Amino acid sequence: MNAIEINSLTKSYKDFTLNNITIALPEGMIMGLVGENGAGKTTLIKALLGIHPIDSGSFTVLGCGDPRHNKPIMNDIGVVLDGNGLPSQLTVKEVSRVLSDIYSSWDQAYFDSLCTKLELPQNKKCFELSRGNGMKAQIICALSHHPKLLILDEATSGLDPVVRDEFLDLFLEFTRDEQHSILMSSHIVSDLEKACDLITFLHKGNLLLSEEKDTLKDMYRMVHCPKKTLAEIDSSAVIGIRENAYGAEAVVKKDAIPAGMESFPADLEELFVLMVKGELKK
């Protein structure tokens, strides 16, 4: 079963359209949403949560087409949105008391253990927390009711590399249960590269691709060569080019690379940046 299934989802605003998005996140997997600012990542997440109604298409979250009005389903979803929404005047401990009354499956012992593990002070008011600690508090709250699906919007931004690493380990541990899945958007592509099984690229509201990370890395290679040499490659196989004084770097479909031409594995960041640049040229 898919934890999230989206078919031809379209949502329009005055100056932006999330256009015809079709993706699926199978249970037990982590999907990374990659896109520049304004690409539509948050819009997609808010549409999935029913915060903003969609114009056309359909979606299911944990098998439900309208999660917002289904309390048991919302009980199985943990969400972290960009920007702290916890009650600013309450302490972290008091927030846990509030949420324990809202979530039927709230686990106070687990909450306390995560706070201890991640060194989050429980007696501080939320407005006194640093951005990093605020994000920690939100992530801990999202995990403490044992959700089946985590939806994270820029959840690791603002955290130092050590804490980010701890969270990524926590997310990996979370998806060890085959029924647990994560949809996470981030600007920090290296985090997604480390944690995700599936990668989805969004650009200006359009879906560029949605593939398994390993397949993606296997499909494309980086080529560093003089500009003239690039001409030997079928142009339709060249996804994006970055030119500099020493020649050119290009992301190319692996099958189209001529024999003998040196190529390197492409990391996700390069792949995304060059893909977007390729799209812009079109």
Next chain:
Amino acid sequence: MKGLLYKDGRILLTSFRILPLIVLVFLFVSVFNETGSFWSMYGIFMGCTMISTLQNLDETSRWCTFCDTLPLKRSDLVTEKFILALIVIAVSVAVLVVLRIGFGIFGIGNGFRDLGVTCISMVMAGIVSSSITLTTAFLFGPQKSQIARLVVIVVMVGACMSIINFAPEFLTWLSGLSPVILLFLGIVIPLGFAYLCYWISCTGFEKRVLA
């Protein structure tokens, strides 16, 4: 619901404790003052202002957006604020009754004089003013509804002062009504009005968030 009430209760008692204290002072003054009804009314209006302050805070801390990610309906947020308003009104009236009876036993203050009418007037004014302020806040957002809140307070305080100063016979007339009619006028009709406002708030809030 319990969690939402706990949140607002904690905020009132820890971060804005000055507001309940002001209400208490007004109620205390009303026990001894000749125009006790006016001061108790003012107390109840201040009590209703506390709820609007909490709504402002919810908006600035993006609490409503956060609630969209929780197993809560948007109408739960509206229900909680209306229940909180009723609790504030009930507690204010209870405090006034305790103060009046407590001091009255020793022959101090206004004692039992017009206590029933005062309490029912407080309930009526509290329910009407909080319903209007809550509804405008849910429809237009707490920031934009501040003017409406001020207008409600000024109009209602003005009406109370006018009655006390220029038409004291109205209070005497009220005192002479049978308890059933008094309860109907002071509690049943305002509760009906509050329900109407609640319904408008639920519908309007949903529309405002989706817009």
